[in-house]
Amino acid sequence: MNNRALAVRLGALTLVAAIAQPVLAGGGVKATTKYDGERPKRTVVKMDADQYCAKANDKKVGSQEAIVNKDGTVRNVIVYVKDGLGDAEFEAPTDKALLNQEGCMYKPHVQSLQTKQPMMVKNSDSTLHNIHSFAEKQRAFNFAQPQKGDEKEVTFTREEIVKVKCDVHPWMSAYVGVFPHPFHSVTGKEGGCELSDLPAGEYTVVAWHETFGEVEQKVTVAEGEAAEVEFVFKAK
Numbered sequence: 378m379n380n381r382a383l384a385v386r387l388g389a390l391t392l393v394a395a396i397a398q399p400v401l402a403g404g405g406v407k408a409t410t411k412y413d414g415e416r417p418k419r420t421v422v423k424m425d426a427d428q429y430c431a432k433a434n435d436k437k438v439g440s441q442e443a444i445v446n447k448d449g450t451v452r453n454v455i456v457y458v459k460d461g462l463g464d465a466e467f468e469a470p471t472d473k474a475l476l477n478q479e480g481c482m483y484k485p486h487v488q489s490l491q492t493k494q495p496m497m498v499k500n501s502d503s504t505l506h507n508i509h510s511f512a513e514k515q516r517a518f519n520f521a522q523p524q525k526g527d528e529k530e531v532t533f534t535r536e537e538i539v540k541v542k543c544d545v546h547p548w549m550s551a552y553v554g555v556f557p558h559p560f561h562s563v564t565g566k567e568g569g570c571e572l573s574d575l576p577a578g579e580y581t582v583v584a585w586h587e588t589f590g591e592v593e594q595k596v597t598v599a600e601g602e603a604a605e606v607e608f609v610f611k612a613k
């Protein structure tokens with residue numbers, strides 16, 4: 378086969394892949410968020426209680442519990458399918474989630490994963506942290522990581538949004554959303570996120586925020602399309 382023939386053939390393959398993908402991917406939800414109220418002011422996290430932590434970050438660290446962007450969108454919102462999947466069961470992904478302790482903060486502050494999906498808890502600081510989960514629907518864990526580089530794998534077995542705290546540093550907290558399916562995500566810097574590969578159907582989709590509470594909506598997902606949904610958190 379000469380080069381030109383090869384190029385044509387590769388081109389055809391690319392085309393096939395491009396057409397086939399949306400069919401395989403099903404539909405999805407494109408979620409945006411809005412906080413309907415005065416934009417909360419972020420405060421600087423004070424870490425003076427621990428000499429190491431006080432010097433661990435080059436820049437000031439802003440509080441994480443209510444981050445509303447200038448355009449009103451909200452970061453760190455967990456968006457997930459609450460209802461509509463019926464009895465479908467989903468194999469747990471083997472890729473490891475990460476809960477890192479870095480600069481005396483949990484990173485990420487909010488994440489979501491699937492039941493039985495492994496999560497690596499890691500200490501990247503040269504100071505003692507402990508990782509204390511406040512689970513109510515499953516066994517809680519509470520262990521120390523005294524050394525930089527310490528790692529321990531944990532898993533969650535039940536659906537729950539689990540709060541995690543460090544008993545050494547009271548400003549450290551994180552949330553791990555655990556779901557029995559892969560249709561969950563967390564809003565990032567732009568205050569939006571996507572649920573993909575969702576079979577066409579009717580769903581109840583929830584947006585949860587640690588401070589603003591939760592709102593839910595009924596969403597119809599059509600094959601090959603992403604339903605656009607805006608979740609509005611009303612000020613209390």
Ligand SMILES: [Cu+2]
Binds near residue numbers: 505507543544545546
């Ligand atoms: Cu700590």
